[in-house]
Amino acid sequence: MSAAIRVENVSKRYRLGVINRRMLYQDLQSRWARWRGQEDPHSKVGEKLRGNGENFWALDGINFEIRAGEVIGLIGGNGAGKSTLLKILSRITSPTKGRVCLKGSVASLLEVGTGFHPELTGHENIFLNGTILGMRQSEIRRKFDQIVDFAEVEQFIDTPVKRYSSGMYVRLAFAVAAHLSPEILIIDEVLAVGDARFQEKCLGKMESIAGEGRTILFVSHNMGAIRALCSRGILLREGRVVMDGSIDETITAYIGDNFASASSYEAKERPASPHFERITATQEPAAQGTFSIGQPLVVTFETNPCGKKDLTVGLVIRNSQGVWVQHSSDEFAAAKDPLATVSRCIIPPHALGPGKYHLDALLAKRNEEAYEHLVNALSFEIAFDGAMAARTHAADWKGACGPGLLLWE
Ligand SMILES: Nc1ncnc2c1ncn2[C@@H]1O[C@H](COP(=O)(O)OP(=O)(O)OP(=O)(O)O)[C@@H](O)[C@H]1O
Numbered sequence: 001m002s003a004a005i006r007v008e009n010v011s012k013r014y015r016l017g018v019i020n021r022r023m024l025y026q027d028l029q030s031r032w033a034r035w036r037g038q039e040d041p042h043s044k045v046g047e048k049l050r051g052n053g054e055n056f057w058a059l060d061g062i063n064f065e066i067r068a069g070e071v072i073g074l075i076g077g078n079g080a081g082k083s084t085l086l087k088i089l090s091r092i093t094s095p096t097k098g099r100v101c102l103k104g105s106v107a108s109l110l111e112v113g114t115g116f117h118p119e120l121t122g123h124e125n126i127f128l129n130g131t132i133l134g135m136r137q138s139e140i141r142r143k144f145d146q147i148v149d150f151a152e153v154e155q156f157i158d159t160p161v162k163r164y165s166s167g168m169y170v171r172l173a174f175a176v177a178a179h180l181s182p183e184i185l186i187i188d189e190v191l192a193v194g195d196a197r198f199q200e201k202c203l204g205k206m207e208s209i210a211g212e213g214r215t216i217l218f219v220s221h222n223m224g225a226i227r228a229l230c231s232r233g234i235l236l237r238e239g240r241v242v243m244d245g246s247i248d249e250t251i252t253a254y255i256g257d258n259f260a261s262a263s264s265y266e267a268k269e270r271p272a273s274p275h276f277e278r279i280t281a282t283q284e285p286a287a288q289g290t291f292s293i294g295q296p297l298v299v300t301f302e303t304n305p306c307g308k309k310d311l312t313v314g315l316v317i318r319n320s321q322g323v324w325v326q327h328s329s330d331e332f333a334a335a336k337d338p339l340a341t342v343s344r345c346i347i348p349p350h351a352l353g354p355g356k357y358h359l360d361a362l363l364a365k366r367n368e369e370a371y372e373h374l375v376n377a378l379s380f381e382i383a384f385d386g387a388m389a390a391r392t393h394a395a396d397w398k399g400a401c402g403p404g405l406l407l408w409e
């Protein structure tokens with residue numbers, strides 16, 4: 001299959017002092033701060049890390065090739081360079097070095113505000129975008145109703161898009177990009193602006209576009225959406241490609257980037273409302289951070305109910321793929337004292353496979369109020385023990401639960 005996108009040695013430098021049409025006084029403040037060896041008050045985050053004061057490399061020597069029909073997830077932390085790369089591919093900005101080759105028509109959905117002319121109505125923008133994509137008027141007319149239906153903006157289709165809310169704007173922009181049958185579809189995080197129902201609808205539409213054999217390059221921080229849609233992943237870190245491989249291994253590497261083990265949590269602030277005092281994961285014999293797959297793991301939640309009764313402790317355990325391996329609560333305890341301030345959850349041997357996990361904790365009153373939701377309250381690793389540790393490799397076992405959970409005869 002031929003390459004739909006080829007990126008050759010692409011680097012992008014932003015020069016301080018000329019970014020984003022800054023005011024003269026901001027330039028002077030930046031130069032003054034640098035001269036005095038202080039931090040530039042107007043620098044964007046990341047510049048400190050990758051710049052030399054004057055120049056800042058948002059992308060640094062990027063190379064990859066995407067074959068026609070591939071669906072790629074571009075992932076990386078904030079400021080990694082994802083949007084900059086998509087802007088270069090969409091020809092909104094040019095690379096400082098290197099070049100990109102694209103074969104076929106490209107529709108892109110980048111930041112809210114790009115792609116549409118604000119003074120033109122939704123109706124006029126649909127025709128403008130179709131024309132830019134090289135479509136005939138009759139073809140655009142044929143797709144027009146589908147676009148308006150999908151975007152659910154019929155009432156406002158003759159209103160200038162500058163009057164749209166950001167959600168409406170993104171709905172129309174996505175509908176245009178998705179229905180005008182581009183050969184290459186480039187989508188940045190913007191979908192997050194839409195509500196959950198619309199996001200799901202967009203993912204469904206992207207799946208059907210992918211099914212028609214079109215090329216999609218998709219940026220999202222939602223690993224569930226990325227995994228559902230993409231077969232290959234490219235991971236950027238500080239403007240460089242650090243991984244290009246199957247979507248599973250790329251997501252694992254990305255989540256591993258942000259992994260720091262913590263087998264206990266201690267409250268720092270103590271609000272007057274119900275909260276967690278302490279959460280700990282323990283095992284016999286004592287272990288820290290890495291636990292054995294063959295022993296029960298006990299998670300103890302100590303709460304301060306601040307006078308409330310009937311509180312529920314809930315947990316979510318996510319693996320390194322972002323999959324919810326467990327979602328449970330102490331309502332499943334055989335008996336529970338409504339005034340209890342300690343809940344204990346016993347994770348049986350092999351309930352979790354070898355790998356890295358995050359645990360989220362929720363303190364709530366069922367169907368009423370959530371008092372505290374701690375994302376990544378604990379982070380820990382599960383590893384093989386005993387003879388199995390010497391004989392096998394964790395990466396060989398891909399199940400969310402440990403392989404010894406099943407009984408073999
Ligand atoms: N016009 C600009 N001028 C100067 N620096 C910029 C400009 N646009 C982006 N940057 C910087 O380039 C780096 C990469 O930004 P980019 O927007 O590509 O990141 P990203 O991976 O899309 O991040 P996010 O996940 O937050 O969307 C950041 O450090 C950002 O501050």
Ligand SMILES: [Mg+2]
Nearest residue numbers: 082083084189
């Ligand atoms: Mg971005």
